[in-house]
Amino acid sequence: MKLTKPDYFDRFHCLAGGCPDSCCQEWEVQVDPDSASRYRKLPGPLGNDLRRVLRDEDGETYITISDGRCPMWRLDGLCRIQAELGEAALCKTCREFPRLTHDYGDFVELGLELSCPEAARLILNESAGYITETVPGIGAAEYDRDAMEVLKSTRVKALELLKDSSRTVGQTLALLLLYGCQAQGELDGAESVPFDMAAALETARELAQPGDIGEIISFFQSLEILTDGWDTRLRSPAPSDWDRRTLALARYFVNRYWLQAVSDYDLYSRVKFLVIACLLLRTLGGDFVETAQLFSKEIENDADNMDALLDAAYEHPAFTDAKLLGMLL
Numbered sequence: 604m605k606l607t608k609p610d611y612f613d614r615f616h617c618l619a620g621g622c623p624d625s626c627c628q629e630w631e632v633q634v635d636p637d638s639a640s641r642y643r644k645l646p647g648p649l650g651n652d653l654r655r656v657l658r659d660e661d662g663e664t665y666i667t668i669s670d671g672r673c674p675m676w677r678l679d680g681l682c683r684i685q686a687e688l689g690e691a692a693l694c695k696t697c698r699e700f701p702r703l704t705h706d707y708g709d710f711v712e713l714g715l716e717l718s719c720p721e722a723a724r725l726i727l728n729e730s731a732g733y734i735t736e737t738v739p740g741i742g743a744a745e746y747d748r749d750a751m752e753v754l755k756s757t758r759v760k761a762l763e764l765l766k767d768s769s770r771t772v773g774q775t776l777a778l779l780l781l782y783g784c785q786a787q788g789e790l791d792g793a794e795s796v797p798f799d800m801a802a803a804l805e806t807a808r809e810l811a812q813p814g815d816i817g818e819i820i821s822f823f824q825s826l827e828i829l830t831d832g833w834d835t836r837l838r839s840p841a842p843s844d845w846d847r848r849t850l851a852l853a854r855y856f857v858n859r860y861w862l863q864a865v866s867d868y869d870l871y872s873r874v875k876f877l878v879i880a881c882l883l884l885r886t887l888g889g890d891f892v893e894t895a896q897l898f899s900k901e902i903e904n905d906a907d908n909m910d911a912l913l914d915a916a917y918e919h920p921a922f923t924d925a926k927l928l929g930m931l932l
């Protein structure tokens with residue numbers, strides 16, 4: 604079976620006590636059923652404390668945070684479960700974070716989550732290459748093969764487009780938006796045709812209308828906000844020029860989300876999502892890696908926020924193609 608991962612994947616090391624924004628704060632950790640069952644049966648003080656903080660909601664189990672942090676996070680920065688029972692006793696979320704696995708049955712893709720500061724540094728500061736290796740195991744394809752073929756080939760083209768340094772960041776993202784539209788057409792059954800960048804840029808300029816970044820910020824303020832830091836950023840944006848690392852951010856989104864459209868045939872809202880994210884980051888300003896990491900923590904790691912943004916990409920008047928192009932160009 605083929606396994607693909609970014610070349611920095613195996614270089615990731617958790618910063619532990621040195622982490623500037625630990626994953627043990629502000630998040631409610633979702634606990635997998637096996638770990639929840641084990642924690643509930645544990646004897647002694649640790650078992651008593653875990654039973655007190657485990658909470659069931661909508662068929663899932665969570666560790667309830669208190670004072671903005673996981674109650675299992677010790678003052679010395681270590682996890683109490685790991686310290687007392689060993690790493691194997693951690694629930695799946697904590698054991699794997701920030702590693703991502705996309706298992707499509709007959710091939711697997713790995714990645715890191717941008718919401719971890721150390722992963723964000725690797726994702727945004729390196730021109731990542733990808734490694735494909737053969738690993739033991741033969742799985743069956745769990746997807747529509749024709750759709751996956753289109754998604755794989757269009758993703759290659761989208762990534763090539765993002766590597767072209769001959770245009771401004773805004774122009775590149777405008778082209779990506781239009782290419783996403785074309786790729787959605789191919790996914791819907793249209794014939795594959797070459798993407799003429801010069802013509803597409805001309806079309807983008809013709810379509811562009813003034814957008815209002817204030818409307819975008821208002822939309823994000825209407826979502827669930829986890830941290831005071833994000834609330835402050837949204838209240839006091841410090842717009843900056845495009846940071847070239849925005850293209851590394853866009854490549855991360857393309858690698859992470861493009862193939863996921865095989866599940867619902869909706870590629871275009873994912874492309875719009877990444878364009879909106881890049882526009883928001885430029886508007887918020889500040890340290891680029893920090894802002895991107897915070898965005899990911901608030902939006903990518905919150906299923907409700909992600910769903911709301913993907914829906915809004917189609918429906919919200921601030922996110923029409925014309926307005927997005929207007930803000931990009």
Ligand code: SF4
Pocket residue numbers: 616617618619622623624625626627700701718719720721722
């Ligand atoms: S956010 Fe990343 S670096 Fe920080 S504690 Fe969690 S896994 Fe480690």
